[in-house]
Amino acid sequence: MHPRATLPAVTATSEAPASFRSSSVRPGALSLVQGGIREVLSRRRLIAYLVRADLRKSGSDTLLGNLWWFMDPLLQMLVYVIFVGIILQRGGAIEDYPLFVLCAILPWKWFQSAVGDGVSSIVSRERLIKQIFFPKLVLPVSTTMAGVVSFAFGLVPLLAITLIFYRGHLSAWFLLIPLVAVVQLVFSLGVVILVSAANVFYRDVGNLTRHLLRMWFYLSPALYPAELVKEIAKDNPIIADLFALNPWTVLFGAYRDLIFYGRAPHWTGLAILLAVSVVMVLIAVYLFKRAEPSFAKVL
Amino acid sequence: MAADRVTVPASDRVVIRAERLGVRYSLHLTRKQTIRDSIVHRVRRVGDPDFWALRDASFTVLQGESVGVIGPNGAGKSTLLQVLAGILVPSEGVVEVDGHISSLLTLGVGFDEDLSGVDNIRLAGAFMGIDHRVVEERLPGIIEYAEIGQFIDAPIKTYSAGMRARLGFSIATSVEPDILLLDEVLATGDAAFREKSKARVLELVREAKAIVLVTHDMNWVTEYCNRAILIEKGRIAHFGSPDEVVELHKEHMAERRAEAKEKGVLRLRTRTPGSGGRRRKG
Numbered sequence: 001m002h003p004r005a006t007l008p009a010v011t012a013t014s015e016a017p018a019s020f021r022s023s024s025v026r027p028g029a030l031s032l033v034q035g036g037i038r039e040v041l042s043r044r045r046l047i048a049y050l051v052r053a054d055l056r057k058s059g060s061d062t063l064l065g066n067l068w069w070f071m072d073p074l075l076q077m078l079v080y081v082i083f084v085g086i087i088l089q090r091g092g093a094i095e096d097y098p099l100f101v102l103c104a105i106l107p108w109k110w111f112q113s114a115v116g117d118g119v120s121s122i123v124s125r126e127r128l129i130k131q132i133f134f135p136k137l138v139l140p141v142s143t144t145m146a147g148v149v150s151f152a153f154g155l156v157p158l159l160a161i162t163l164i165f166y167r168g169h170l171s172a173w174f175l176l177i178p179l180v181a182v183v184q185l186v187f188s189l190g191v192v193i194l195v196s197a198a199n200v201f202y203r204d205v206g207n208l209t210r211h212l213l214r215m216w217f218y219l220s221p222a223l224y225p226a227e228l229v230k231e232i233a234k235d236n237p238i239i240a241d242l243f244a245l246n247p248w249t250v251l252f253g254a255y256r257d258l259i260f261y262g263r264a265p266h267w268t269g270l271a272i273l274l275a276v277s278v279v280m281v282l283i284a285v286y287l288f289k290r291a292e293p294s295f296a297k298v299l
Numbered sequence: 300m301a302a303d304r305v306t307v308p309a310s311d312r313v314v315i316r317a318e319r320l321g322v323r324y325s326l327h328l329t330r331k332q333t334i335r336d337s338i339v340h341r342v343r344r345v346g347d348p349d350f351w352a353l354r355d356a357s358f359t360v361l362q363g364e365s366v367g368v369i370g371p372n373g374a375g376k377s378t379l380l381q382v383l384a385g386i387l388v389p390s391e392g393v394v395e396v397d398g399h400i401s402s403l404l405t406l407g408v409g410f411d412e413d414l415s416g417v418d419n420i421r422l423a424g425a426f427m428g429i430d431h432r433v434v435e436e437r438l439p440g441i442i443e444y445a446e447i448g449q450f451i452d453a454p455i456k457t458y459s460a461g462m463r464a465r466l467g468f469s470i471a472t473s474v475e476p477d478i479l480l481l482d483e484v485l486a487t488g489d490a491a492f493r494e495k496s497k498a499r500v501l502e503l504v505r506e507a508k509a510i511v512l513v514t515h516d517m518n519w520v521t522e523y524c525n526r527a528i529l530i531e532k533g534r535i536a537h538f539g540s541p542d543e544v545v546e547l548h549k550e551h552m553a554e555r556r557a558e559a560k561e562k563g564v565l566r567l568r569t570r571t572p573g574s575g576g577r578r579r580k581g
Contacts, residue, residue: 023389056414297387
């Protein structure tokens with residue numbers, strides 16, 4: 001993508017700028033990133049409204065409404081338990097396979113909906129973007145945040161299932177779930193901001209991400225333990241390395257450590273992922289802000 | 300042509316200053332929708348045509364002024380408004396705006412179909428950057444003015460076109476901006492609401508620091524504006540008193556119609572002025 005347009009020098013310290021100067025002079029990378037972060041922070045209420053609108057919509061047309069937040073992950077778990085556990089007979093190797101899968105389904109559903117909705121977050125607001133000036137960065141940020149809420153609700157059935165069927169897995173490590181969720185949030189933000197902007201210029205991105213997401217899920221240790229891949233890739237260090245570099249290997253592993261195994265997660269892996277994600281978010285914000293002035297023209 | 304400043308200024312305070320403003324649409328960027336198109340484009344080595352929707356526009360608007368923007372379709376009127384609103388960033392030149400802006404560019408679009416009227420009002424307020432307490436305070440007034448009735452709690456997708464337009468107008472004019480940008484909003488809704496909205500716009504003209512308004516209603520320009528801009532082919536053809544500018548616009552339109560007739564372009568006699576010009580809506 002080659003956004004040729006230039007950038008605004010809009011000062012947005014208050015919610016609505018009392019004055020602005022818009023010129024063809026392009027601000028530097030640092031002030032772009034700073035400006036982007038400032039915009040998001042100053043428009044917290046708009047983001048909150050967008051998140052609420054998102055959630056309200058998700059349940060409004062269905063009979064069971066928000067009950068689906070609890071049902072969705074459970075039904076998806078059931079699909080995998082039937083498919084992998086009963087038909088393929090591969091779940092037997094892992095004890096308590098339903099809980100094992102649910103640990104991965106919950107965070108993945110969040111990521112999937114954040115990226116899936118995030119891709120079209122800018123494009124779907126086309127008409128608004130051509131009418132009102134507002135920082136476009138709030139759109140991908142709010143779709144990512146909306147997933148946090150449904151993830152939090154998904155923890156309720158997880159806890160219930162653990163209490164009823166898998167009492168042995170319950171541990172104090174459950175309390176650290178939010179910590180891993182923060183790492184996931186930062187990672188998701190970077191991805192969503194990037195794809196939302198890219199989709200404005202190339203609508204293919206939307207189609208592509210759907211398939212990439214599915215492939216990513218199956219290539220990550222969601223339905224199977226990470227050891228399985230290590231076994232397969234014993235003679236192939238490249239695959240083993242790639243697998244280890246997959247952010248979702250780290251994230252699924254961490255969630256599973258806390259929920260399923262009741263042990264400490266791989267702290268170094270999480271710390272590295274967090275650091276990489278922060279850098280990714282900064283780069284994503286920079287690229288987004290560079291492309292932002294072209295949105296109204298290209299859409 | 301340079302802008303001549305002939306009218307008596309309402310005050311000396313400059314609220315909008317545009318200097319050699321230009322907006323370029325890179326057609327290569329706007330047309331390309333998929334990666335395939337872009338590759339085809341590269342392979343065929345098609346040139347990269349640029350289109351200047353607006354160029355070399357310099358003018359100032361003083362506090363208390365009401366400026367009418369007229370010109371044929373596709374001349375760059377809406378583009379000018381979008382730049383002033385901050386929606387488009389100039390490719391050339393500078394625009395400086397001093398004061399809170401409310402842009403009422405097209406009514407009723409941008410609503411969230413699945414949300415109720417009330418939620419849409421709140422969301423629109425948040426998008427415009429209005430403090431939420433102010434929005435809550437004005438909520439009853441907005442609902443009442445829009446004449447939506449009990450439908451206000453129903454999703455927007457159940458609204459008629461007229462209801463949407465009324466709600467959009469009601470939201471956009473509920474803010475008290477220093478500078479109001481209006482794009483052909485005087486022709487929405489039924490006759491009764493049109494009267495009402497005209498009255499409201501006039502009220503805002505009196506309240507606001509400055510108004511820039513795009514319209515095809517020449518009577519409005521001569522009656523309520525104290526200055527006018529004629530835009531043709533992306534350039535300011537004339538900037539001066541409303542009578543003068545409207546006169547010039549009418550002359551040019553007549554010339555263009557005569558020219559079109561000569562070329563043998565099929566044209567309906569009954570067409571109103573303002574329907575000529577090139578494609579492209581800003």
